[in-house]
Amino acid sequence: MAYYAQLVLNGVIAGSIYALFAVGLTLVYGVFRFINFAHGELIAWGAYLVLLFALPPISLPLYLALIPAIAGTVLIGVAQDRFVYRHLLQGHRITLLIASIGVSYFLRNTLRLIWGSDLMTYGIRPVRGIQFAGLSITPTQLLMAGTAVLFLVILFVLLTRTLLGKSLRAVADNMELAAVMGVPMQRVRVTVWVLAALFAGVGGFLLALDTNLEPAMGMTNMIKSFAAVLLGGAGNVWGALLGGLFIGMAENIGVAFFSPGYKDFISFALIFLLLILRPQGIFGVLTGMR
């Protein structure tokens, strides 16, 4: 029994990180109506920038290095929009999609150029997990789950309780109408990119803290979060959150029954089925946040 409980726990934690990425991705989709394939690179840049500030010559402790690193990641996110996407918004959505693939290559290869393709690590010594009720959880895992919950709560408050969040939802519903009604478009745009980059950068740092860093680390997670977005119904924030959790749980619990070599197969087969049965996403019915 403890075995299955532990699998569920691991699934929830892995899923909470996917959710963090997926929420950012779906926010961008909700407002700009395109999937930003360079989202994964924000994850990797977040992790690498922490490394930059934590290693000599700067040598900040990790938690301090996090601050300039996340600021840098947010800057990259905003710059994506400022220098590339903004100029293409009037065009076809496919143009944006292809541009984002280009941006993704550019950012990933810049990482390679600076840090090389080799694996890197923050050099934190592994510690034994904390035991309770037959379950084991490491401090890093606790941090991952805690951060995800904190950020998602902040997002919830922002979207439902503030004028900015309400404007954001209005723009997501109908951009032209919102503009006509005097919603400050510029602020909304920047807010969306800041949130997406913030979530990606912090998630990337946590992921790297838990394992290691490599230039392609964003790619694999981008695919998972894209799946979570589809699962939740594209543009639906709470759908993306639940989609992320669902994927994390599916891969981890599946291990009990199938060979872990088919981890990806399990989660993607489930998504495939759901998309056939419910193309609007499983949470399409919950007409919550768009």
Next chain:
Amino acid sequence: MKKMIFLLLGLGVLFCWSPGMAESDEITVGAVTPLTGKLAVYGEGFQQAMLLALDQVNARGGIHGKPMKIAFEDNNSTSKGSVSAIQKLITIHKFPVIFGPAASSNFLAVCPIAQQNRVILIGAESAASAITRCGSYVFRVFPSDRLQGKGVAELALDLGYKEVVLTYVNNDWGVGLADVFKEVFLKNGGRLLDEFAHDEGKTDYRSEVLRIKKNDPEAVVNLTYIKEGATVLKQAYENGVDVQWLMGSASKSPKLVALAGGAAEGVIGTYPTFSQQTPQYRAFKAAWDRKYPGKKLPIFGEYNYDMVKLTARALKAAESMSPEDIRTALMEVSKGYRGVTGDKTFDANGDVGAAYGRWTVKQGGITDYP
């Protein structure tokens, strides 16, 4: 019209003549060697080791009194360069034997060409297990990666671990290794508590680790790479899994220790090696120092040396200089042949066996396991 016929005849004669085939006064074999490009740093060493062996063959009368020669063709360290080089050696020079290029990817690019043209191809530094399936004309004196599976099985049994959990990376290489491991391990009284593949390139192997923990084994055989290996070790440690980890040579790297932190401590693994105490090795080393005084032994130099020596033996034993006869002779003379790098007996796939050294992680460094 008559003139045309003579011209054609003349051309025909010209094209039929070639150095390798005709009754010439020397025996030449081809070699595709990286003399330029990114592998050039190693290529020079390969070439010197081959030439050292060649000197010795010729000092002892060559091939039935005729001197043996190697025609080197550069491949610019690329697959494309290797293909053009081997095509030149096969179609223009018609050499019956060709020494293949370094790097498995380059070797794999040329092996179908050699097989199709029924020309013998021998490799001295390619480990990929796919080379085993290249065909009947392809040989190598370098041990296949697959053999590691056997090496790890013997390691587990030697250390007294009869019941283990087996996990391997889910690709051609990992599955191949695991198959060989199981075959040897089960045949010798071992038992698997659980076995499962794990995906390449994941960051979260906690569920895999739990499956290991559930079986409560004394030892886990983990046939994987550096990144995956380090992540599994770390997450197992965090989860309180205290087992003896047994691994292959693909994860033998200081990087494993750096990534896994203290969790890599005590891992034991195998890697292919050969004894430096044999008379063959000492003779090779002495000859090298005589020919190239002050020069360090090149990487894989021993394998290149063995390749040329073994080929010379086959050429001497072959009934004719046709690739078919040389192939038969090569299989024959390799039986029990002990070169610098150990036993070079070819199996049916043209692969050789290997001896294994053992490595372990001790105080954060990789050392030989006593």
